[in-house]
Amino acid sequence: MKLTTQTRAQGEAPLGRDMVWIPGGQFLMGSDHHYPEEAPAHRVRVDGFWIDRFAVTNREFEKFVKETGYVTMAERPVNPDDYPDALPEMLAPSSTVFRKPSGPVDMRNHYNWWTYVPGANWRRPRGPASSIAKLRDHPVVHVALEDVEAYAQWAGMELPTEAEWEFASRGGLEEAEFAWGDDFTPDGVHMANTWQGDFPYRNTLDDRFEYTAPVGSFPANGYGLYDMIGNVWEWTSDWYQEHGNIDSPCCTAANPRGGDRHASPDPRDPVKIPRKVTKGGSHLCAPNYCRRYRPAARMAQPIDTSVSHLGFRLVVRPDADN
Secondary structure, three states: OEOEEOOOOOOOOHHHOOEEEEOOEEEEEOOOOOOHHHOOOEEEEEOOEEEEOOOOEHHHHHHHHHHHOOOOHHHOOOOHHHOOOOOHHHHOOEEEEEOOOOOOOOOOOHHHOEEEEEOOEOOEOOOOOOOOOOOOOOEOOOOOHHHHHHHHHHHOOEOOOHHHHHHHHOOOEOOOOOOOOOOOOHHHOOOOOOOOOOOOOOOOOOOOOOOOOOOOOOOOOOOOOOOOOOOOEEEEEEEOOOHHHOOOOOOOEEOOOOOOOOOOOOOOOOOOOOEEEEEOOOOOOEOOEOOOOOOOOEEEEEOOOOEOOEEOOOEEOHHHOO
């Protein structure tokens, strides 16, 4: 079923970037059939906007760094005053990297596959011995919120809201399970870079990729957008809140911007680090773990944290056209 959309003359893409015009419209945001943080499904309306056709790549981020001299959070030492209980080795320039264990592990403990690696950053996505020499067209990763916002300011753009991102991801389909329909692999074709096999120790590579893939390696959705599902999670501008806390779940909300910076979705977090919503799933999402390779899926990401499977793309709204 197609979404209800509003028509508008789209003109040329702004800023000389490869962007897609997304017509405004209404849609059913979230899902009542999967993870509890996606419920309740609720009606939302968004105005039209431009969005990057692809996630921002290492090549594009490198241009920004060369022009500005910007240093990402993962490349800087951590201020010990911000984390008074942290071990000294955790204060070195570092980022979080996926490391595949050799066999089955306790799935309740994500530290069995996530490792804080000194020297890991966007230039060295798998640790100090790695590089992006052959990854120029892969999505940039190991970018914390501060890094993403610095790039967006330099580019004259913004992060999408969660509603804008989900609307665009659906590709014009109403309530479809995935960005392309209800069949995960139609006619046996892999439509996104996800994990096949038993996560986190056995990946059968049916989709050909162990880690990230070059942007555009899989079919576009109905709006002509690539990798809205899988490959890397993507930052949005919304502070995380449970959908159950929305003001009007019964009614259509217009251009919602969610959350409260000071609300923590995890009461066990002693630091109470603010979290933003990330969307889309990644190459680590698998049928036996994290079935979040869907438009409705969402995750709360601490704003001070960078990881090896999280990137971003940007939007331009009509009143900000350049």
